[in-house]
Amino acid sequence: MNKVCVVMGVGPGNGEAFVRRFSDEGFQVAMVARSQDFLKKLEESVAGAHAFPCDMMESEQITTVFAAIESQLGPVSVVLYNAGGGVFKNVEEASLEDFESNWRINVQGLVAATKAALPQLRQHDTASIIITSASAATRGRANTAPFASAKAAQRSLAQSLARQLGPEKIHVATVVIDGVVDLPRTRQMLSDKPDDFFVKPSAVADAVWTLCQQDPSGWTFELDIRPFGETW
Incomplete structure (x- = not known):
């Protein structure tokens, strides 16, 4: 069975680094994002990388793309949910639409991806769902109301998923x-x-790869990554 990883939210930065790291480890990597041009460039330059254009704000597209990935590459064993938008305003400045769009990309998209991926993840002895989060998930600053509230909801969702899926050897x-x-x-x-x-x-990609290699007796749920000079 092919080793298949899905990276959801591929752009310059962490998404591209995830694609390259898992490709180097022998995975077929399904790259999911809206930017078809960027995906095509990576597809041409990274061995085992495959472009699957999709809007993570649209749940039906996510369901369809996971079916296409299984059909073309095989059942996925790793899902890296790197999609996440941010609106940085206080509650008075932000519109209800700002709050909704942040929730849809950070929470709804993760729900849709998990639902679509689970039948494939369960075909493996062990599997992983790794979510790119932010410090806003644990602290809401004045000007991060839409983003922080969505990331906090995503974190609670991830805890729920980890508790449900851990006994099935799916590491969240x-x-x-x-x-x-x-x-x-x-x-x-x-x-x-x-x-x-x-x-x-x-460095983020290295850390994510390490999470995917952990023994179930010593899983990490939440991993903080920051440069030594960052104030925290």
Whole structure:
């Protein structure tokens, strides 16, 4: 049986790093995102990477794409839920639509992905669902009302999934990224910051790979990742 990993939310940064790391480990990697052009470029440059365009805001598309992945690559054993949008406003500035869109990408999308993936994950002796989270999941700052509330809901959902699926040897974990991810746009915005200020996507990918290798007797549920200089 092929080793198949699904990365949901693939863009420059963590998503691309996940694709490259799991490809290096011999996985067929299904790349799920809206940006078809970016996926096609990665597909051409990464062995075993396959583009599956999908809007994670649309649950029916998620169901359809998981069926296509199983048909083309085989049943998935790893789901990396890296999709997540953020609206950074306080409760007075944010619209109800801002709150809803944050919930749909961070919570509804994860629910739809889990429902679609479970029949495939259960075909393996062990499997993993790893969710990219943020420090906003545990603390709501004044100007993060839509994002923080959605990430907190996602964290509680992940806890529920971990408790339900753990006995089936399906490892559910969240990775809290507390820092600024090293991207061209963040480098440009924070051009005065040194290299060690930024979170390196390759380091995040290494940590996620390690989570997927843990023995069920010593699983991690929540892993914090931050540069040494980050205030926390």
